[in-house]
Amino acid sequence: MSMGPPAGSPFGGPSASATSAASGLPFAGVPAELADRAKKILDEEPDHGTPAVEFSQSEYAREPFTLRHFLGPKRAQIGLAVALVVVETLALQAGPLLTQIGVDRAILPKNTGLLMTVVAIYFAAIIVNTVMARVRILFTGRLGEDMMRDLRIRVFSHMQRQGLDYYTGEKSGRLLTRMTSDIDALTALFQDGLVNLFVQMLTLAVITVVLLFLNPMLAVITLLIVLPAMGLLTMWFKSRSEVGYARVRDRIADVLADLSESLAGMRVISAHNRRAHNIINHDNVVGDYREANLYASKVGAVYGPSSEFVGVIGQAALLAIGGRMVVNGTLSVGELFAFLLYLTNFFAPIQQLVQLYNSYQQGQSAVHKLRQLLATSPSVPESPHASVLRDLEGRIEFDRVTFGYKPDDPVLHDISFVVEPGETIAVVGPTGAGKSTVAKLVTRFYDPQYGAVRLDGVNIKDVTIESLRSQLGVVPQEPFLFNGTIADNVRFARDSASDADVLEACQRVGLGDLVARLPDGIDSLVHERGSSLSSGERQLLALARAFMSRPRVLLLDEATSNLDLQSETMIERALDVVLEGRTAIIIAHRLATAQRADRIAVIDEGRLIEFGTHEELLELGGYFASMHESWQLATSIGDDA
């Protein structure tokens, strides 16, 4: 059976929209019936090229991010937009006034020539409004989109300056929303919000002035009837419908959760004769969803007719009071026309202003959150005078290093050791002893509180972060793969690598068979977080990535700890290739890994307690020797933990 639209779509490579299309989420890919038109539009898209990006670790805008600062540089453009909006609104609201003039001065006095003049002016107003509106939409649209694009890049760049601690803190879960919902809220504010706010307030003002000019008393009566009633009604609607739609969202989530679990467990449901029970249960969940919908739609069904009713009362008041004035001769028929026509124009601005107030609030809170993000100073700052680290020999020196993730709770105490160029050392010790921290200090993920880490005799705090890290290769415990192809992931380390280089790197670490087996070779997608590769293969890919960067210094953080025996053997073999001739620090979880190192450092409770070759440490009969003994005992009964 063919099930609907093909998931693959011509929308620019392996994008999130394509991947989520397969999972059938809402807004997942373009629906089949729109696909042709979407393709036609995309065919017109120019190649945007590679955007020029300025990025400096140490130099960036430090003034606080406020709406005023954000809009400040665009003052001239905003002024122009305001001018456009004023002309547009005046041209728009001229209609009823021109009708009044036409009726009172031309039609009733039977002046055909003047009527034609009024019609011509009316036509001109329509043309002016059309043209101005068009220019204004284009102008503010472009202005807003440019600012949003720049803001996205600015916020993201600042995120890139932050150290690891920023991402492991409590609030890291909400970091994504800074770049999504907060910027979306600002986009909404700039695209529609601010302009609309101005348009609607101007409209209200213009209409009020015209009405006051035509007949002050009638104007005041009209405003008193319509403004408070519509304002209150709209505020009521806003708060009720928010409650209602929140409820609808919760209930539909329940419906979908029940459905998706039922689908996943359908075999169990059939096997346990749970059909009848689950059907009633689903009926109940769907019924609750319907009730929530009914509540929300009742609010909507009340709001529309109620504002209609306010309009009826307003028009009736105009007829009763204005009509009497016409009979008395204090108001002309044309003026009554204008009042009745302007009354209709009153509703939209009031309704919209209430909505816009909300959007303004959301925008302000987004500005506030983004201000906090942009004001966060990086925990590992690059010195403004940092020099470029020259090509490394590979000598690593820890000089009396003391470090803690929290300054008053040191993880490493007064650690000193030297790794000679080309030497491999293994760091072993119990869990939580601070082994991984050693590697994190070499890459300068963190700065030590005391002491210094030196590469080839240079304190790593004095060199640029890029020149430092580009000469280091890191293989983390949990390999993280980016959305994209195998080649994209390997190339992460060296952008300029050719396909042949990538293939060679894969083959060298033992991924040759896998690549040969996959239909698209190195261009096969790895899917989100590498779910289609085994954990061994993912780790090998991370190794290929490290290999590709051709680092002088390699840091392996328990790279084999989560693997089964077979994958581990593959990794060990790959390591021999990768380590050749390089300085390396291996954070080892298993003693088998430690044995291949030239020297072994034993860390316990944050202190370097033993350091030497395998034989030396065994001879020493200390901590390592006893670890080794119990390990040998364990392997002999077939358990390698």
Place this chain on the structure above:
Amino acid sequence: MPDATTEFEPVFEPVAVEARFDPPLADVDPDPEKGWLRRVLPVVLARPVSFFGPITVALIARVLQVALPAVIRAAIDNALVAKTESIDRYVVMFVVLGSLSAFLTFIYRFGMYRNAFHIDSDLRTLLYRHLTSLSFSFYDKTQSGQIISRANSDIRSVQLFLTFGPLMAMTMTMFVVAFTFMMSIHIPLALVAVAPLPGVFFLGTRLRNEIFPLSWITQGRVADVATIVDENINGVRVVRSFAGEKDQIVKLAKAATALRWSALRTVKAQAQYNPVIENLPRLGQLFVLGYGGWLVINDDLTPGTLFAFLTYVTMLQAPFRMLGFFLMMGQRAKASAERIYEILDESPVVVDRPGAANLANATGHVVFDDVTFGYSSDAKILDGFSLEVAAGEVVAIVGRTGSGKSTIGRLLPRFYDLDNGAIRIDGNDIRDLTLVSLRHAVGSVADDPFLFSVSLADNIAYGRPGASREEVVAAAKAAQAHDFIEALPGGYDEVVGERGYTLSGGQRQRIAIARALLADPAVLILDDATSAIDVHVEERIHHGMTERLAGRTVLVIAHRLSTIALADRVVLLDGGRAIATGTHQELMDNEPRYREVLDTVEDDTRDDAGGVQ
């Protein structure tokens, strides 16, 4: 025929939940030849009063709306210009008609929404009913994500159209009434007044043709930006390690530039069409003012009529605005309905035969008679498999990976139908029995059991939702699950999968065994059901089961020697048929192929620590 019509009719499909809402009243027309709208019509018309009531009310409300400008017209002409009548009469009339119109509008809108949401929930529950009736073979080949998108966005798009349809019809009616009224007053002026309005429809359609695909594209690009940011948060270590910051910023800048382009395309389309669409009705008013004014000057028209026409132009633009939207929704609804029908038209493969009897009080005597079966027609998994299991016997089925062991366990509860041969329980061909009574008598536990995100107690009582807590605890004890359940913070009320509590594989298996024990079947199939459980615990489970399952038939599909050892008899499976049978010792002594198979399966003996991870 089986002798199943005993006086006592057991409940095969227990229900322990109270229905709080009515089930759907009608089904979708099953005839795939009919058009999509006709097929859904029974559901739409299932509540005739709810459907036709609001439509009738809407009709009245629309006519009243058209009458309102006519009242103002009469007021202006009679009370203000000719001054022959008092304005008060008209004011009262206006307020009465206007209030009534507003009130009726509320009534019909709410009525229409209510009916639409009933249709929506009917479609959802009908689809769910159908999904639960479909056979395993359907789920083998279908992704659940696809079904969920049909059950969600497609049903919504059909429901939107069905809500909007009557509303659209009513708006059209209003147009006809108002336009007829205008024509009755002055035909040329009526034509001139509405002349620009079709443009609203045409330009609106063109705008939507651009904007709808664009909004999907833009959504996708927003998601692309979010993905990059998400990856940079989760993969921050890699980005920092390889000094990839600048490359990532370039990547984001690219995505943000692409997003800017599609957003600007949308802005461009709006700038091109929206101002014109907004100004077309004003052009109509301009025509009315010019031409109508000229008519008033020549005494061919009253000033009140001029005003009424100005109002009608604004009122009449609505149908033209809605029409294009409506047509587009119609297209989408059609496509969506067809995707929904695709599921509804899928018929269940394994169904009750007409006149199928209930299997009651089964003893558990099972016969596989020359069974041939494959999941697809070109690959036979079982090929002439025969086996007789006496009631109360424990039989282990042993074979290499892919020999068809697990398939045997799936055929007995009739998850799939055979290609050839027969399976009999207590002498009845399983195809002559009702599915519910057969599955009531046959329980099975798979090696990777599925647990629902309800409490552990509810999971154990899945097959008997009304079971008491004592019964649940007893089953859990027999399956050696009681102790670890008690150790969880919520005990038996702990919800699986919540707050990071994920059970280990062995724990899940024990819950699944407890679930099967509580259902108390006559025949129990254990398909590698203890594969992740520690050998010692496994032994205790078997011990607990033996007590509860005394006299029950048990089919053990086994990998491990410890499991096989518990069987009365072992059957060796190869090439889709039983090639040898006997006790474990007999086969070890006389059957070299048995020893070979055991050698290959012994490797993957795994142990389970059994703790909460």
